[in-house]
Every structure is written in C-alpha cells, then in structure tokens.
Amino acid sequence: MKFTTLMASAALALGFAGTAIADGHEKTKVGFVYVGPVGDGGWTYEHDKGRLAVEAEFGDAVETVFVENVAEGPDSERVMTQMALDGADLIFTTSFGYMDATNNVAAKFPDVKFEHATGYKRLHPNVSTYSARFYEGRAIQGHIAGSMTESNIIGYIGSFPIPEVIRGINSAYIHASRVNPDVEFKVIWVYTWFDPAKEADAAKVLIEQGADVVLQHTDSTAPQAAAQEAGNVITFGQASDMGQYAPFPRVSSIIDDWAPYYIARTRAVMDGTWESTDTWDGIGAGMVGIGEITDAVPEKVREEALALKASLADGSYHAFTGPLNKQDGSPFLAEGETADDGTLAGMNFYVEGIEGEIPQ
Template identity: 70%
Template sequence: MKSMTKLLASAALATATLTGAAMAQDDPFEIGFVYVGATGDYGWTYEHDQGRQAVEEHFGDAVETTFVENVPEGADAERVITQMILGGADMIFTTSFGFMDATNNVAARFPDVYFEHATGYRRDTPNVSTYSSRFYEGRAVIGHIAGHLTETNTIGYIASYPIPEVIRGINSAFLHAREVNPDVEMRVVWVYTWFDPAAEADAAQALIDAGVDVLMQHTDSTAPQTVAQEAGILSFGQASDMIQFAPRPRVASIIDNWSPYYIERVGAAMDGTWESTDTFGGIDTGMVVIGEMTEVIPEDVRASAQAMIDAIGAGEYHPFTGPINRQDGTAWLAEGEVADDATLIGMDFYVEGLTGEIPN
C-alpha cells in the first residue's frame, strides 16, 4: 500500500501527470479508495478494505493501492479524491452514498481517470460507474429468522441515515418477520451516523429498555453486538460477520462481499474494457452473503432460511413481492407483483404495519 506521505509528496508531479505523460509499461496501475469510516470498524469500511486487499493479492505488483479513512461526506471528500489523482491514481473507488457529489464533481475535471461510486445513482460523466448491493435480500432472511426467534414480539432496528438503502432494509426485515409472526412489531432508532460506537450502544440500550429481544443494525460498529451480549438478547452481524464480538447471542449476519466486483472492475480498467455501468448485485452474484446461522436458530428455521437464500439466489423469489401496501394502507404492489429497481432505489416510504415516521 502506498503511504499518504508518498501520496502527498507526489502531488508535485501533477503537471506531468495532467499533460498526459505516458506511463511506463511496467508502472503499476494506481488505485485509490476513499472510506467514510475506519478500516478497523469490522463493518462497512472493513469489508471494503478487504476488497482492496483482494485486489492487491489478485494483481500483485501490477497494482498499487492507497486509501484514506474517516473522510467526511462533503468538501473534504473532493479534496481527498483530487489529491489521490494528483498523486497518480488511475482509478478511484468512493465507498459511501454521501460521496456522490464529490465523486461526480472531480470526475468531470479528470476524464481520463476511472471512478467507481458505491450506493449512488448519479453517473454524470462517462468515466463514472455506480455499484450497490441488494442488502434488502439479506435483511429478508434475517427478518425471517427474527420473526421466528422473538419471544417479546418486538424487534429493534438501529438505523443510520434515512436514505433509500436503509429504508429498503427496514421494510424488508419487517415484512419477512411479520410473515412468519403476525404479532411482530419493529422499533426503529435513527442515529444519524454510520459509525459512532457510543451512539450505537446508546441506541441498542434504548431499544432493549423498550422491550426488544432481537436486535438488527444498519450501522458499522460492533458496539450493538456488545450491548446485546451483555443484555443476553439476540443480534445479527452487519456488513461483516462480527461473530467474535457476540458469539452467544449473535445468530447470523449479513456480509458485504465486494472483492469479486473490485477485482473485475480493476481488471476491466487495466485491459481497456471498462465501461460506465450501474451494478446492483445480490445473493445471486455473491455480493450479499449470509454468515453462519448458529445453533441458537432451531434446525427447521435454519432450513427455511436457507430455502429462502436459495430461492433468492436462483431468481425464484423477490423479497418485495405483492400484495404489499404502503404505511398509510394504500396499495403499492398487487398480488404477485414484484417491485421494480427504480422504486427500490428511490424508496422513501414505510410499508404497512410499521409505526413511526421516516425523518427528513
């Protein structure tokens, strides 16, 4: 990995880079990764960094990677991305929804650099691709499990920001919990952060105090796992397996597996076949993986959860299949109708049965 000291020092060579100086054939292909959190969060950023390391392992000396952690989603992101390019980066991965404006702004200034933006939807220029994962598929599975396991009929959900990706997950988990347990209620706490162990721990404790006995999260730290273990309630790992942080109450996890996509896209950029695309991968592509389902889950529930995983992966089942109503009772999907990706990507409403409002 190239150090940031080397990266900043090399900015002095920017003029030669921008005037199109030819890169020697034996020079490594340089790739920058911009992270919203820390690589040690054992969640979202940790898994993206596992993908970066997989790229290094796959391509060896043919590539050189660098990364910057804890980058705020705003003007600082533009500065970091620009520094990477001035330091020689040929390709940039920006790994959070909030980097969307920065990614597209910088891409317009550097048309010869490849940009890959995670979970966004804007591709303003031909050198920008977007990619995301159908996390809602994994949340359907853990919702199914949670609906079977809850004894208080109250499931807790720690939510980060009220963006479509998070709202999809809440809806999917709730629908599949209630499908197997019509008495299930879901309590959602919004923490307005991706990674803040103290805030996440407080949210977990508030949900436990409110009577939840199964905990889900769409935040990145392992703090909720620790709180769940101390309280003796069940929890699901988020983004990575997290089993080492809550081995007893943790029952399964949703794992984000970015490595195959990163290897494929770097390879395409290196061999000249890269094109601007929008990728929305799921269980079928291996981008969404369900971690070990522990013995806390009864054998028949493990079997039914695995059957759902297999059906989703085979394209035989879609987690948003009607009939489904919106929260206000109006029809959304008719019997057998499947949600289209455009609606899912822009989802800004709760489904029927969920209480509370989505904050602005």
C-alpha cells in the same frame, strides 16, 4: 464522523509517494476513500478486504492507496482530488454521501475512472455506480428475527433515512411479520454510519423498550456488545460477519463481498475495457453473503432461512412480493407482483404495519 487532518495528511503522504514502475511499465494506481476506519469490523473493513484482494490478484502490476475516516462532504472532494492529482487511475468512493463529490471531481479529471458505492448519479462517462442488494439479506434476518422473538418487539438501528436503509427496514419487517403477525418494529435513527457510542446507546434504548432482537444498519460491533451485556437479545452482523459474537447474540450476518467486483473493475482499467455502468448485485451473484446461522437458531427456522436464501439466490422469489400496502394503507404491490428496481432505488416510505415516521 470527524476527519482527522493529521491522519489524512500522513496517509496521503505515504500513499501517494509517486507511481512505481514494475517490469518497465507503470503500475495501475487504485485509490479507495473510506467513511470509517479500516478496523471498524463492518462496512469499511470489508471494503478494505476488497482492496487487499486487488493487491493479491495483480501483485506488482498495481499500487493501491486509501484514506480512512473521510467525512461525507467537502473534505471527501479534497481527498478525491488529491488522489487524482497524485496519479490514481481508478478511484473507489465507498459511501453514499460521496455521490456529489465523486461527480464533481470526475468532471475535472476525465482520464481517471471513478466508482461510487451505493449512489445513483452517473453524470460523466468516467463514473460508474455499484451497490449490493442488502435487502435480500434483511429478508433472511427478518424471517429469523420474527421466528425467534419472544417479546414480539424487534429493534432496528438506522443510520440515515435514505432508500438503501429504508429498503432494509421494510424487507426485514415484511419477512418478520409473515412468520409472526404480532411483531412490532421500533426504529432509532442515529445519523451516522460509524459511531460506537451512539450505536451502543441506541441498542440499549431499544432493549429497554422491550426489544429482544436488534438489527442494525450501522458499521460498528457496539450493538453486538450491548446485546451481549444485556443477555437474551439476538443480533445480526452487519456488512461483516462479526463472528466474535457468535454463536450468541450474533446468530447470523450479512457479509458484503466487494473483492470480485474490485478485481474485475481494476482489470477493466488495466486492459482498456472499462465502461460506465450501474451494478446492483445480490445473493445470487455473491455480492451479498449470509454468515453462518448458528445453533442458537432452532433447526426448523434455520432450514426455512436457508430455503429463503436459495430462492432469493436463484431468482425464484423476490423479497418485495405482493400483496403489500404502503404504511398509509394505499396499495403498493398486488398479489404476486414484485417491485421494480426503480421503485426500490427510490424507496421513501414504510410498508403497512411499521409505526412511526421516516425523518425528512
């Protein structure tokens, strides 16, 4: 994703104009680094809703700043450094590819707290990580997709072949194949989080290959628009509700709700209780929401999907429950066994039944 230097400079100039004073006390300054535009309708849009929730919760006691469209790589380190230099007390870095940059900058600013989304490295005491169990939502999507496909071909638009995305593909396939053993998954990797043109092209290719259901782990609404144009193709909102395409083709969605976490972590900085932690919450904790299942979904399937949601939420069911094999036929989970978090966090293999190779 390209980063526009002029836009970034303007945002920095406006956002970092100095720490304001409220009631004689310094405001807590909270920064957000975004991989896409706040208007993407998906991932970054939901993170920015969380930022606005922080402002609504704390009012004049906080100042929030953000920079959007920040490429994963050296430029993200520059943006984080500038935020820290300009007085940020807490910085949320909201994409997997910011992981090393977050830790590099944290080492230089030990008094600033850093929160990295979807990563696994906490190399310094001022770094925390947080993510959501998106794979729980993928299980529900897979159940609906497997139940509703008529072609038995489900397309999946993957962003990058990292564990988070691979977990989602596996979870969707497991639950689609359990209700429809004839289902086939076709995966296209686009190597971007947000590129509407690439996402639309991928959706069109999958539809041409016979997919009548398209899932995505990318951030724009372009696949929804491509499916709408094609006609009888079902989609699911990613990261945000994408409800403008409901009741069809978008029949439900995974909604990322970051607001409670952002409020809690900002409060911890303000009251001095912030500690370095790993957080990985799902449907039960409310970090993963399931958008309305529309009337385009048969009532029986809808009831089954809601029952699956309830069992995931209360912990009576785990999305990765055996018997399951790996793609090569070797055992993964025995009957009734569930995957541990370490295995899920590092998942780098497909489950049995998914064709094709994971790019290296």
